[in-house]
Amino acid sequence: MSGALERTPLHLLLDRHPCVGDFLGALGLDAGDGQRPLGDWLRHLPDEELFDAGMAREQMLAHIQRLIGEVEDMARASRPLRSLTLLGGRDKSGQAENVELEVRAGEVVCIVGPTGSGKSRLLADIECLAQGDTPTGRRILLDGQPPGDERRYAPDRKLVAQLSQNMNFVVDLSVRDFITLHARCRMVADVEGMAEQVIACANGLTGEKFSPEVSVTQLSGGQTRALMIADAALLSASPVVLIDEIENAGVDRKRALRLLSGGDKIVLISTHDPLLALRGDRRLVIRNGGIAEVITTGDGERDNLERLETLDGLLMDVRDRLRRGLRIEDRLEWPH
Numbered sequence: 513m514s515g516a517l518e519r520t521p522l523h524l525l526l527d528r529h530p531c532v533g534d535f536l537g538a539l540g541l542d543a544g545d546g547q548r549p550l551g552d553w554l555r556h557l558p559d560e561e562l563f564d565a566g567m568a569r570e571q572m573l574a575h576i577q578r579l580i581g582e583v584e585d586m587a588r589a590s591r592p593l594r595s596l597t598l599l600g601g602r603d604k605s606g607q608a609e610n611v612e613l614e615v616r617a618g619e620v621v622c623i624v625g626p627t628g629s630g631k632s633r634l635l636a637d638i639e640c641l642a643q644g645d646t647p648t649g650r651r652i653l654l655d656g657q658p659p660g661d662e663r664r665y666a667p668d669r670k671l672v673a674q675l676s677q678n679m680n681f682v683v684d685l686s687v688r689d690f691i692t693l694h695a696r697c698r699m700v701a702d703v704e705g706m707a708e709q710v711i712a713c714a715n716g717l718t719g720e721k722f723s724p725e726v727s728v729t730q731l732s733g734g735q736t737r738a739l740m741i742a743d744a745a746l747l748s749a750s751p752v753v754l755i756d757e758i759e760n761a762g763v764d765r766k767r768a769l770r771l772l773s774g775g776d777k778i779v780l781i782s783t784h785d786p787l788l789a790l791r792g793d794r795r796l797v798i799r800n801g802g803i804a805e806v807i808t809t810g811d812g813e814r815d816n817l818e819r820l821e822t823l824d825g826l827l828m829d830v831r832d833r834l835r836r837g838l839r840i841e842d843r844l845e846w847p848h
């Protein structure tokens with residue numbers, strides 16, 4: 513393939529594989545008019561430019577070849593998953609969990625339990641597609657089968673997107689550039705349109721709107737979380753989304769959950785928040801490191817969820833008024 517790759521005119525290569533343009537751009541290399549075949553272009557590249565890029569010609573060719581292969585693999589690996597099965601292991605005292613839990617695409621499962629009970633551990637087991645090799649001894653099956661090593665140990669072909677409590681960006685890009693870059697890597701048809709959609713969606717989730725021009729490092733915690741949720745729902749290739757709590761500060765949890773569960777992703781959320789816990793299809797109760805119970809959200813609970821949401825709206829309103837420096841002297845009326 514390397515021969516064929518070398519003979520491909522650069523402009524064709526950039527058209528077919530936008531990731532190559534991003535790669536060359538990141539190295540500060542100019543593709544010129546793109547008429548030359550890749551091999552020819554590389555041979556004519558001045559030595560000092562190669563030196564600045566820190567790569568020999570052969571290495572550069574090998575990198576481009578590998579990049580194209582991996583991006584294609586990623587697209588293949590992103591085909592939908594129908595189910596994820598968790599085979600129980602043991603709790604902190606070594607007692608068997610006796611659980612076989614199948615979560616189907618499109619389902620939202622919440623994980624509840626006291627602090628330190630093992631909710632994050634459960635998410636971590638799913639994230640690494642545990643095969644009896646973590647402290648819990650749990651095993652994870654994908655579409656009823658144990659995942660192959662290539663799925664477990666290829667961090668660049670992620671099956672699972674994990675949104676953790678602290679999200680620190682290491683790049684200093686504007687929100688638009690950051691999401692556009694991701695959209696380009698995902699090879700979506702309309703990169704700019706998709707980026708706009710993700711940003712608009714994130715802005716719909718957060719009380720404090722942000723501009724696409726602001727740097728990702730300047731976003732507040734709530735804004736960052738909203739952006740990551742919109743990105744995971746609309747743009748991420750990963751069929752499984754794991755969320756370690758959606759804090760109620762600044763993110764519309766109801767919309768976030770509706771957005772995430774709208775597609776055919778498998779969503780697991782660890783939470784202490786009753787509004788989130790009751791909005792899942794099912795919830796796992798964790799006790800002493802083990803899954804003690806699997807509860808399907810009942811009709812009565814859904815009714816109560818609506819009442820709690822009204823109460824939550826009242827609380828949010830008071831919070832908003834306090835933030836604006838207002839007094840809360842008038843008698844608050846509980847909704848009936």
Ligand SMILES: Nc1ncnc2c1ncn2[C@@H]1O[C@H](COP(=O)(O)OP(=O)(O)OP(=O)(O)O)[C@@H](O)[C@H]1O
Nearest residue numbers: 602603604626627628629630631632633647648801
């Ligand atoms: N089945 C288990 N066997 C052994 N250790 C476990 C098991 N489950 C959890 N642990 C360990 O217990 C500790 C607390 O678990 P974890 O951090 O997952 O709790 P948590 O419920 O997420 O807490 P929080 O609500 O405070 O975030 C961790 O060190 C974890 O590795």
